[in-house]
Each structure stands twice: as C-alpha cells, then as structure tokens.
Amino acid sequence: MKSPVDLKAVVAIATTGVLLAACVTPTTQSFVRVENSRVDSSYIAVGADFSKYDRLSAEDMGIFFPTNRAPSEADQQRARDLFREAFMAQLTDYEVVRNGKGPTTLQVQASLIDFTNAAPEDAMSVGREMRDFAKPGSIIFMMELKDSMSGAVLARAGDSANIPAFSTSPDALTDWDAVEAAAQRWARMFREFLDQNLKQ
Secondary structure: OEEEOOOOOOOEOOOOOOOOOOOOOOOOOOEEEOOOOOOOEEEEEOOOOOOOOOEEEEOOOEEEOOOOOOOOHHHHHHHHHHHHHHHHHHOOOOEEEEOOOOOOEEEEEEEEEEOOOOOHHHHHHOOHHHHOOOOOOOEEEEEEEEEOOOOOEEEEEEEEOOOOOOOOOOOOOOOHHHHHHHHHHHHHHHHHHHHHHOOO
C-alpha cells in the first residue's frame, strides 16, 4: 500500500515511470556505481552535473508495505513527521520549494519501503527501479534525484535500515527512537551529498 505524504519537508525520492509516446524512440541512461559509498547502493548518471542546481524541489514521500501488512494510518503519519523534521533540520542552508520546476531546480524524492514481512511476490507491488533495492526481510530508504525540467534521473541510492519493523498489531510496538535515529542518519547523509556537490 502506498500512502502519499503531504510534506514541505522530506526531501526524497520515489521512483516514477516514464511514459513514452508511440512515435518516440526510447533512450537508456547509463549509471556508474559509486564505490565506497556510505549507503548500501548508490548510482550516479554518466555525465551528471550537480553544480548548476541551487534549489531543491520536494516531492511527496512514498511509503510502501506488503499487501495487508501496513501499520495504522496514525503510525504512518508519525513516520512521515519524523522524516520531515529530520530532513528540514538538515536543509536550513538550502532553498526548498514544493513541486517546483526550473533549470536550476533539482527534484528530489524519497521512499520508505518496509518489506520486513514481505513475500517474494510483494516486490512486484513497487516500481521496477525499486526492485533492486527492496528485498524481502528488509526496510529500505531510497532516494532519487532528477533534473526537474527533463525528468532525467541523475542519482539513485538505497540504504537498509537497522530498525525494527513497524507495528502491524497491538502485540508489537514500533521502536520510534530507532525510526527517528534512522531518519536523522539519512538526512545527514543527504545534506553531506548536497554540500559536496551543489556548493561547488
């Protein structure tokens, strides 16, 4: 189940499909895996130039759970709030707009994918780009950065979370301190990436 986030805040990535008209010739992007990355998997598009961007467009965060295994709406909202607060606390030096476009605007989007209790077939419920990251038995935070005008993907990263699964029953409680710590860790890493690449 995917629940959109009403967020000014969480700078994030979620995958989106590209629709091609019948007369358009599709092109394939090439990516280079970033070695020694602090995250589990990180890819940068060949020729990506982040130095021209001076603002960020915050897209809605996606949250994915296996079918019939989602936590309550209240818990999902609490998770969104924790991520929003963590990311906005790290992005005070950046201009963040909501759903904006422009030649110097970097579109960023995030997804939290909780497949702790997922079956192999649950991977088909997420986009093709997510399937390489979202493995049954894991919680993944995925980020995607795109040029806001062309929609070209410039970078994509996924990182597993060493946190308990979200509670789906009254018998199990979510460790919210661990969720908050994970959100803060990812927010710090994202800010460090921006500092290294946008402030050139």
